[in-house]
Amino acid sequence: MSATPRPIEFWFDFASTYSYPAAMRVEEVARRYGCEVKWRPFLLGPIFKEQGWTDSPFNIYPVKGRYMWRDLQRLCIAQRIPFCKPSEFPRRGLLATRIACAAEESQWVPEFARRVYTANFAADLDIADVNVLLNCLKGIVQDPAAILAAARRQSAKAEVRRNTERAIALGIFGAPMFVAGEELFWGNDRLEAAFEWKQK
Amino acid sequence: MSATPRPIEFWFDFASTYSYPAAMRVEEVARRYGCEVKWRPFLLGPIFKEQGWTDSPFNIYPVKGRYMWRDLQRLCIAQRIPFCKPSEFPRRGLLATRIACAAEESQWVPEFARRVYTANFAADLDIADVNVLLNCLKGIVQDPAAILAAARRQSAKAEVRRNTERAIALGIFGAPMFVAGEELFWGNDRLEAAFEWKQK
Numbered sequence: 001m002s003a004t005p006r007p008i009e010f011w012f013d014f015a016s017t018y019s020y021p022a023a024m025r026v027e028e029v030a031r032r033y034g035c036e037v038k039w040r041p042f043l044l045g046p047i048f049k050e051q052g053w054t055d056s057p058f059n060i061y062p063v064k065g066r067y068m069w070r071d072l073q074r075l076c077i078a079q080r081i082p083f084c085k086p087s088e089f090p091r092r093g094l095l096a097t098r099i100a101c102a103a104e105e106s107q108w109v110p111e112f113a114r115r116v117y118t119a120n121f122a123a124d125l126d127i128a129d130v131n132v133l134l135n136c137l138k139g140i141v142q143d144p145a146a147i148l149a150a151a152r153r154q155s156a157k158a159e160v161r162r163n164t165e166r167a168i169a170l171g172i173f174g175a176p177m178f179v180a181g182e183e184l185f186w187g188n189d190r191l192e193a194a195f196e197w198k199q200k
Numbered sequence: 201m202s203a204t205p206r207p208i209e210f211w212f213d214f215a216s217t218y219s220y221p222a223a224m225r226v227e228e229v230a231r232r233y234g235c236e237v238k239w240r241p242f243l244l245g246p247i248f249k250e251q252g253w254t255d256s257p258f259n260i261y262p263v264k265g266r267y268m269w270r271d272l273q274r275l276c277i278a279q280r281i282p283f284c285k286p287s288e289f290p291r292r293g294l295l296a297t298r299i300a301c302a303a304e305e306s307q308w309v310p311e312f313a314r315r316v317y318t319a320n321f322a323a324d325l326d327i328a329d330v331n332v333l334l335n336c337l338k339g340i341v342q343d344p345a346a347i348l349a350a351a352r353r354q355s356a357k358a359e360v361r362r363n364t365e366r367a368i369a370l371g372i373f374g375a376p377m378f379v380a381g382e383e384l385f386w387g388n389d390r391l392e393a394a395f396e397w398k399q400k
Contacts, residue, residue: 173267183270189389
């Protein structure tokens with residue numbers, strides 16, 4: 001009998017563009033490798049601020065931003081997932097992050113996260129809007145309003161801060177980030193590499 | 201008879217870390233796709249300066265730099281090419297770029313470039329050193345000293361500027377960059393995607 005591999009941590013930020021294709025395929029890749037995924041929501045904003053950025057680097061450097069949107073579009077076409085360039089970027093993912101952090105180990109978090117990403121990057125909806133988030137929760141939790149109320153409590157705020165501080169301690173500087181033991185793998189492009197590392 | 205695909209342009213900077221694995225494998229990938237590669241040397245320095253960076257972003261953001269060196273090491277191991285973290289980074293690639301630009305369409309440029317990358321990222325040699333560059337030229341050109349003399353002429357300087365300006369006009373903001381028709385593909389990770397695009 002072979003030992004069950006330790007889970008891969010998938011660190012994501014709801015405003016992060018390349019986290020969208022990663023979120024949509026990480027579970028399928030994990031199944032292929034027979035490995036579990038731990039979804040780890042956090043905020044990139046405070047980390048970017050530490051580096052002196054008060055906006056997304058894709059807005060600060062427009063040439064890079066233009067490339068990224070085209071690249072993301074090509075990736076989504078190849079992955080056969082819908083894509084529509086958001087009319088607002090980056091969107092404020094704080095409330096969605098609070099929801100995901102307050103319920104981090106709950107089974108519905110991955111599906112909730114996929115819905116939030118789809119709202120942002122395929123339906124061009126404002127993920128800071130309470131109604132959009134309630135819709136993302138509908139059908140996957142018993143009481144969406146109760147989940148929302150919990151996310152607004154001080155304890156949920158503390159969970160977000162705790163996760164973001166853990167991200168910083170791990171050396172995380174961008175998203176998506178995959179953590180395999182001591183190894184970091186940055187970007188949707190490194191998703192498979194993270195799971196392959198676990199097999200070694 | 202199928203049409204010969206238009207060549208892929210491979211834009212590289214000698215100080216660029218991820219250009220090293222790309223330079224070592226681009227010809228092999230091109231052969232697999234039955235496609236020609238045009239090697240396009242340029243300087244990232246002036247482009248970075250436009251963005252307000254006077255040093256490599258991997259030095260400006262040490263957490264990102266630490267990740268990059270580990271990631272590059274893993275890639276080199278997987279690709280079975282030697283790697284040694286350079287004791288100086290970024291190294292001044294100006295003279296090497298002048299050599300490559302002054303002789304851009306010469307057949308020996310790819311081999312020269314691979315030797316310069318190997319000197320920098322595997323042998324930890326100073327690629328700004330004339331003797332290191334003469335060694336890189338030895339055996340692949342008839343008269344290394346004449347090539348060096350040509351690279352020191354004003355016309356070679358103009359060639360470097362011309363290439364760098366063309367890079368900016370193409371929307372290039374980093375290296376390696378692969379250009380397939382109107383499409384840009386950034387990074388060693390997108391090498392195959394650029395060739396696949398040409399087949400469409």
